[in-house]
Amino acid sequence: MRPHLRVWLGTALLVIAGTVWASPVYQFSTPERSQRFARITAELRCLVCQGESVADSNADLARDIRDKVAELIRQGKSDKAVINYMVDRYGDFILFRPPLNPLTYVLWIGPFVLLGGGVLGVLRIAALRRRRLAEPAAEADAEARARIHRMLYEDNNR
């Protein structure tokens, strides 16, 4: 094998091995529980590396939360109970999808309201333009025609 190819292959293998090392596998008694674990940890935000989910993050806190979620699932707790456990301690912010309650109405509905307002604004402007273009500009017409006539036929004869 060419030396360069060997280096690339070795690097690729190391990277793949590294990703496996970084994520310890959580064992569950049923595949359904594994799926629930994957789904719940993907919905919880890592508070240390914000933007990452607890499933993806390498932070210690994320690992602690994953361990706890696994422990609760193995105890037979429902999805809702697991989520509530975390929200009780860390607040709504730990959820990627904030719950729909009076406090978060602005967050959820706001963008649609703004979008609706923008669309209405555009329609109004378009309608106004259409109306203005359709108006016969009678006076301007006659004046313009007279000036054009003068420019074409009279100025040239000077």
Add this chain to the structure above:
Amino acid sequence: MKRYIIPLVVFVALAVALGVGLTLNPSLVPSPLIGKAAPAFRASELYDPGRTVTVADLRGRVVAVNVWASWCTACLDEHPIVTELSKALPIYGLNYRDRREKAKQWLHDFGNPFQAVMFDPKGRIGMDWGVYGVPETYILDASGTIRYKHIGAITQQVLDKDILPRVRALQGETRS
């Protein structure tokens, strides 16, 4: 002129809302425990492993709980301020995800302002209290209810403006 009013108003409203948003810090997660009883725990005391510290020990007067670790540099930064705070009220330390010997060494090197230190090597107590970074400081009233949480190192300004006034107000509550 009139047709410029609406877009202008909308723009100003948006600019104000978004401008305020820019000044907020998204890494400060508000605690859902404010106003609730401090979560129960049973912890081994750092210096006296056989002694158990529980949440009942925190009741009866206004106290602070300071979450710290020997590996946390910001905890070292705030240490003089925490020491100053310990003159105003008793502070209990929650030693988070640390090693007993390292924690004791840290207190030996820099001073121990704590009434007692709860040893939480796995962070289990921390998780019940919603700790997500160190340092964090909780203020509890005499009934053991969490009344305030500060996330991050306490600066002189935070101490003077946010923490000491609250502590004094709570201590006034206790007396009345």
